[in-house]
Amino acid sequence: xxxxxxxxxxxxxxxxxxxxxxxxxxxxxxxxxxxxxxxxxxxxxxxxxxxxxxxxxxxxxxxxxxxxxxxxxxxxxxxxxxxxxxxxxxxxxxxxxxxxxxxxxxxxxxxxxxxxxxxxxxxxxxxxxxxxxxxxxxxxxxxxxxxxxxxxxxxxxxxxxxxxxxxxxxxxxxxxxxxxxxxxxxxxxxxxxxxxxxxxxxxxxxxxxxxxxxxxxxxxxxxxxxxxxxxxxxxxxxxxxxxxxxxxxxxxxxxxxxxxxxxxxxxxxxxxxxxxxxxxxxxxxxxxxxxxxxxxxxxxxxxxxxxxxxxxxxxxxxxxxxxxxxxxxxxxxxxxxxxxxxxxxxxxxxxxxxxxxxxxxxxxxxxxxxxxxxxxxxxxxxxxxxxxxxxxxxxxxxxxxxxxxxxxxxxxxxxxxxxxxxxxxxxxxxxxxxxxxxxxxxxxxxxxxxxxxxxxxxxxxxxxxxxxxxxxxxxxxxxxxxxxxxxxxxxxxxxxxxxxx
Amino acid sequence: xxxxxxxxxxxxxxxxxxxxxxxxxxxxxxxxxxxxxxxxxxxxxxxxxxxxxxxxxxxxxxxxxxxxxxxxxxxxxxxxxxxxxxxxxxxxxxxxxxxxxxxxxxxxxxxxxxxxxxxxxxxxxxxxxx
Numbered sequence: 001x002x003x004x005x006x007x008x009x010x011x012x013x014x015x016x017x018x019x020x021x022x023x024x025x026x027x028x029x030x031x032x033x034x035x036x037x038x039x040x041x042x043x044x045x046x047x048x049x050x051x052x053x054x055x056x057x058x059x060x061x062x063x064x065x066x067x068x069x070x071x072x073x074x075x076x077x078x079x080x081x082x083x084x085x086x087x088x089x090x091x092x093x094x095x096x097x098x099x100x101x102x103x104x105x106x107x108x109x110x111x112x113x114x115x116x117x118x119x120x121x122x123x124x125x126x127x128x129x130x131x132x133x134x135x136x137x138x139x140x141x142x143x144x145x146x147x148x149x150x151x152x153x154x155x156x157x158x159x160x161x162x163x164x165x166x167x168x169x170x171x172x173x174x175x176x177x178x179x180x181x182x183x184x185x186x187x188x189x190x191x192x193x194x195x196x197x198x199x200x201x202x203x204x205x206x207x208x209x210x211x212x213x214x215x216x217x218x219x220x221x222x223x224x225x226x227x228x229x230x231x232x233x234x235x236x237x238x239x240x241x242x243x244x245x246x247x248x249x250x251x252x253x254x255x256x257x258x259x260x261x262x263x264x265x266x267x268x269x270x271x272x273x274x275x276x277x278x279x280x281x282x283x284x285x286x287x288x289x290x291x292x293x294x295x296x297x298x299x300x301x302x303x304x305x306x307x308x309x310x311x312x313x314x315x316x317x318x319x320x321x322x323x324x325x326x327x328x329x330x331x332x333x334x335x336x337x338x339x340x341x342x343x344x345x346x347x348x349x350x351x352x353x354x355x356x357x358x359x360x361x362x363x364x365x366x367x368x369x370x371x372x373x374x375x376x377x378x379x380x381x382x383x384x385x386x387x388x389x390x391x392x393x394x395x396x397x398x399x400x401x402x403x404x405x406x407x408x409x410x411x412x413x414x415x416x417x418x419x420x421x422x423x424x425x426x427x428x429x430x431x432x433x434x435x436x437x438x439x440x441x442x443x444x445x446x447x448x449x450x451x452x453x454x455x456x457x458x459x460x461x462x463x464x465x466x467x468x469x470x471x472x473x474x475x476x477x478x479x480x481x482x483x484x485x486x487x488x489x490x491x492x493x494x495x496x497x498x499x500x501x
Numbered sequence: 502x503x504x505x506x507x508x509x510x511x512x513x514x515x516x517x518x519x520x521x522x523x524x525x526x527x528x529x530x531x532x533x534x535x536x537x538x539x540x541x542x543x544x545x546x547x548x549x550x551x552x553x554x555x556x557x558x559x560x561x562x563x564x565x566x567x568x569x570x571x572x573x574x575x576x577x578x579x580x581x582x583x584x585x586x587x588x589x590x591x592x593x594x595x596x597x598x599x600x601x602x603x604x605x606x607x608x609x610x611x612x613x614x615x616x617x618x619x620x621x622x623x624x625x626x627x628x629x630x631x
Contacts, residue, residue, distance in 0.1 A: 188568075431566040437537075488565040489540030493590060 020482055024064045024074045025499055034068040081482060083426050089452050091379075093398045093429035093441025094187070094235065095294060096265045096287035103359065104290065104352035113351050118343040122328055129327035132344065133318050135354045136302075142365070143259075143281045144274020145304035149313045150345040154299030155262060156189045157340060158282030159229070161303045161314060162258050163197035164337045165280060166227050168312040169256065172335070177226035177255075183212050185235040185433045187262060199226055206435060210236045210391035218249055227256035232276065233263050233396035235433040237376065237441075247277025256280060256309075261301075264288045265445070266373055266397030269366030279306045288368075289353035300349035311335040371446035372397040375453060379444050382457035386464030387416075390436050398443035400436050411467040411474050413438040418485065419466070419477040423459040506531070507598050511574070511613045512622035518598065519574040521610050526575055529602040530562065530593060533626045538564040541590040546571075546582040546604055553577055553606060560603065562593065574616055577608020 047056070066074070083090070090097035108114065116128055136148045152158035163180065170177045180199045182190050184206055191201035204220055207213040211234070228250050232240045240246065250257050259278040265288045273281045285300040286293035293299050305313060312335055319330035344350075360368065373396050380389065380399040387401035403413040417427035417440070429441035444453055466473050478484055506512070510520035516534035520527050535541065543563035553559045553573035560571040582604045586592045593601040617625065 431539075434567045489542055489591070492542035492565060 021074075021077055023499065024066060024071070025501075027066055027070055027074070028064040030065060032065045032067055032070075034066060034071055083421075088424060088426070089444070089448055089456055090426040091428050091442050091444045091448075091456060092294075092426060093237075093400070093443040094262060094432070095429070096284070096397070096443060096445060097294065097426070098265070098287075098290055098445040099447035100290045100292055100352070101356065101359065104355040107355040108348045108351040114348065116347070118347075126326055128347070129318065129329075131354050132347075132350060133320065133327040135350055135357065136318055138354075138357050139283060139302060140304055142268060142272065143261075143283065143304050144272030144278075145281055146307040147310035147313060147317065148302050148304040149317060150300070150302050150347075150350055151314045151339065151341040152282065152301035152303050153341055153346060154286065154301045155260070155282055155284045156193060156301070158284075158301035158303045159189060159193035159258070159260065160196055161337070161340050162280040162282060162305075163193055163199060163227075164340075165303075165305060165309055165312040166256050166258070167197065167199075168335070168337050169309055170226055170254075172312075173254075175223075175254075177224055179220075179225050181217065181220055181225060181228040181250075181255075183230065183234065185210070185435050186229065187231065187235060187260065190229045190260065194229070206234075206236075210234070210238050210435075211240055211242065212246060214242055214245060214249075217246060221249060221253045221255070223253060225250075225253055225255045227258055227279075229258040229260055230278075231260040231263050232273070233266055235263075235441075236391055236400050236436070237263075237266075237395040237398040237443075238391060238393070239267075239396055243276045251277070262287065263397060266369055268369045269362055269364075270369050274306065279309060281305075285349055285353040290356045291349045291352040298346040298349060300346045300353065302345070302350075312337055314338060314340050368446050369397070372444075375444045375446055375448060376442070378450075379442060379453050379457055382454070383460045386461050387440055397445070398441060400433065401440045401442060402436055403438040403440055406464065406467040407438065409467045409471045411471050413440055415467075415471075415474040415477065416440065416460075416463050419463050419474045420459060421478040422480045423462070425456055425459055506619040506623045506626075508619045510598075511616035511618065513572065513574050513616055514625065515570075515572045516626075517572060517574050519613055519616060521613060522605075524610070525580055525605040526577065526608050526610060526613065527602050527605045528571075528574060529597055530571065531622070531626075532597050534569075535594050535597045535601075538562060538569060539566045540564055541593045544587050544590045544593065544603070546587065547579045549579050549581055551579045553579060553608075555612065562590075571603060573606070575606060575608040575612045577606040580605045580607050 085097050085099055112127060116125065122129065132150060140146060140148055149161065152161050178200055179202045180194045181202050181204055182194065184203050194201040202220055204216050205213050228246070230240065230246070232243055234240055247257055256279040257277055259273040259281040261281060261283040264283055268288055281304045282301050283304070285291050285302065291300065311333065313333070315333035315336035315338065316329040316331045317333065319328050321328050357365070376397050376399055377394050380395055383401065387403060388405070389395070389399050389401050403411070403416050406416070413430045417430045420427045431439055432441055433439060444456065463474065510518045512518050512531065516531045518529050518531055541562055541564050544560070546560045547553065553576070555574060555576050556572055558570035559573040562569050562571055583602050586601055586603060595601065
């Protein structure tokens, strides 16, 4: 393949993204502008009066100087390089890359929502408050919780918020508990959030079923344990069948149960975390409730808690004024852990989630979960000869297969992922969870058709055959993209986050 | 991909090697371990003077795929950490038994006898091979 000017396309490691067109900095021409403003008149205040000298920069910022046309072309070309859910299947395990309905975009674009200033007075925003109020009630109903905050910007912020509430709860009993239990299959954000919140992560291993080892858990429990963080179904796509026993054991030592909502898509409308014994739940609206993510938009990670924890939620929370029959921001929360985000989270995402919820209704949500699980199991069975799962039995919304059988041909999970790009599919998550060697974590979601899943299965089975007959084809993949294999190791060892000429 | 396991040192089931050199115990991770990890991009090692306990995590090795704890093979005190490997973590991939060593420990040399021999380690990892 060559570039538009005939030069061979650089494929080696370290090739920059979109290497057949220049960086926006490289198209810069002195004085070129994408805007024009009228000259400042005599009545304008002097710069010295507006910005004190200490806060003025000495040199203009080194921004690219380009016209609007150049800038639009640059970003449009970049966007054409992107894989997106609107382009094709995206079975990236643990990310729930479902199709995002366009009606939700339309709702979020309504000027009354998109033009709303976050400092607008409550009296001017009853519609926005009602939307949040109704969404809160619906999400609390779906999780079996009592009260909720929209502040967390995404899942990991929700985790931190939940852990700070956990600490506030124990402190209210005069306790400084130090440890939080995390299964070895957990998302990496869980131990990171635990550390950030000032706790120590205590890892508990999985058993031969791929589930939390109950005995190992019981051995780890004492009065120093603040709580447990669990994803159910877990990261292997397996439902933690002992959850009631786990909850009982945790509560016996006074610990709290935190539900990581990463995998909520597989149980929404079917079973509620609150009924399993969880005390704190975060939801990833950008996963389960079909709002854009993965470079496509900000997330939203509302955090819901049971009644006994409601007083610790970040202030303000939404209140319902019975007399005036309206929603209001309740700032009178003396036990609150305080704000963790400005204003009320990513409001536009909440509008999309509300729209999705109202479009589907409770029965529709249940069908989402049922079809997500059905699709995952259908695909799992279609590819199990080529890519077996390590743990037996049916899966939930995703499954973790292994590329280990291909290692005898010198082919690894990464080669499978790269080849899948050439065959027209986004790769699954690879090398995660860590407890499975050469892991391929596949989540087709409920929004793909049977034809698409059949095609994906055929591609995966074809790759397994190619591994035996032509492994070099897999090592060379992808050949259809401008950049083949970015050097991840060098990028991590020699991190450069600032462009220099 | 089986490879030679050096006979001149002892091994743990967590894939560390330990070798006595001039009364010190030098510790690294095995070829098998680095192959499983893939390209190592970061190494976190304990400072000199840190007390370490056999079987307990004393540091971590991060690759493009994962982060793994490094366990101390013996009880003792850290004498030195390999500054070279901290700035060039690829040494662990290129030369795990040589310049990719991690720390030296002032510890119980006799305890090395309780660890696996090269033969035992080779047999143990063969079972983990594809």
